[in-house]
Amino acid sequence: MLACLVEQGDNARVAKHSADRKSGSGSDAQRRTPTFALVTGELLLTLGVIVALFVVYQVWWTDIEAGKLQSQASGDLERQWADENPRPLTRDAEGAAFARMFIPSFGPDFSYAVVQGTSDDALDRGPGHYVDTQLPGQPGNFAVAGHRVGRGAPFNDLGRLGTCDAVVVETATTWYIYRVLPVEDDPGTDPVQRREAASECLGEAAATEVSTGRYRGLSGSHVTDPQDIGVLQPVPGSGSTEVAAGDLPLLTLTTCHPQFSNRERLIVHAVLERSEDRQPGSVPAELSGEV
Known part of the structure; x- marks a missing residue:
């Protein structure tokens, strides 16, 4: 009898030990699960912080740096123009300021020195001129690129x-007033409407060219892919890189599209409405609030 009771006690101890092992194994699994979730959460939090810091750098800090560079470019421009014998308007060295751009519909504070070149360094200083395109006021296409997010944007x-919004370009001697071409979804379908829209702000010759001439398919604003260099041609999309007799003086502005993306390009085309001699203390009506 004693022997039998002892055997039963041993069996009980073995069973308890086995149960304890199983119970301990379950506790280990429970401990591992929250540890994995905690590590994953910390990694996601760290990644979020890194992304947030990058956004702050891209949008805020680069704006500060670009603002300093733009101020320097603007100061260089003022000193250059204060010279009694300003140098002729030419394609200067990369990053050199040579003109100033105003867009009245963006408010009185929109004033940027335009620099030569479209490298990263040049565009950090301000809107940059595609050096293979024409200069302000010349027949053909004066094309300028600029950032849309960060770096001054x-x-x-x-x-x-x-349609007809003004873009004013100032050089050492001249004001050039460009007007945005008719903006519509399908610019080639209704020449009558295009002519009516263009005639509101352009001369008769330009209105005719925009509605029925070589520029009839050219919209004032559209989106294209980054490889579409045809928008920079003297007559955009014509396939020719040479300026021909009768070409209109155009202005083309390019930037990334959509915001925070480099996938496409937003293009704005404008045509020269008129030019005025630059006189001390005098500005075009578009900048004085008279228009």
């Missing part, structure tokens, strides 16, 4: 421009 609101 001079062209952040480019998509807001509409």
Whole structure:
């Protein structure tokens, strides 16, 4: 009898030990699960912080740095123009300021020195001139690129421009007043409407060219892919890189699209309405609030 009771006690101890092992194994699994979730959460939090810091750098800090560079470019421009014998307007060295751009519909504070070149360094200083395109006021295409987010974002609101909105370019000797071409979804379908829209702000010759001439398919604003260099041609999309007799003096503005993306390009085309001699203390009506 004693022997039997002892055997039963041993069996009980073995069973308890086995149960304890199983119970301990379950506790280990429970401990591992929250540890994995905690590590994953910390990694996601760290990644979020890194992304947030990058956004702050891209949008805020680069704006500060670009603002300093733009101030330097603007100061260089003022000193250059204060010279009694300003040098002729030419394609200067990369990053050199040579003109100033105003877009009245963006408010009185929109004023940027335009620099030569479209490298990263040049565009950090301000809107940059595609050096293989024409200069302000010349027949053909004066084309300018600018950032849309960060680095000063001079062209952040480019998509807001509409038909006949003014873009004013100032050089050492001249004011050039460009007007945005008719903006519509399908610019080639209704020449009558295009002519009516263009005639509101352009001369008769330009209105005719825009509605029925070589520029009849050219919209004031559209989106294209980054490889579409045809928008920079003297007559955009014509396939020719040479300026020909009768070419209109155009202005083309390019920027990334959509915002925070480099996938496409937003293009704005404008045509020269008129030019005025630059006189001390005098500005075009578009900048004085008279128009």
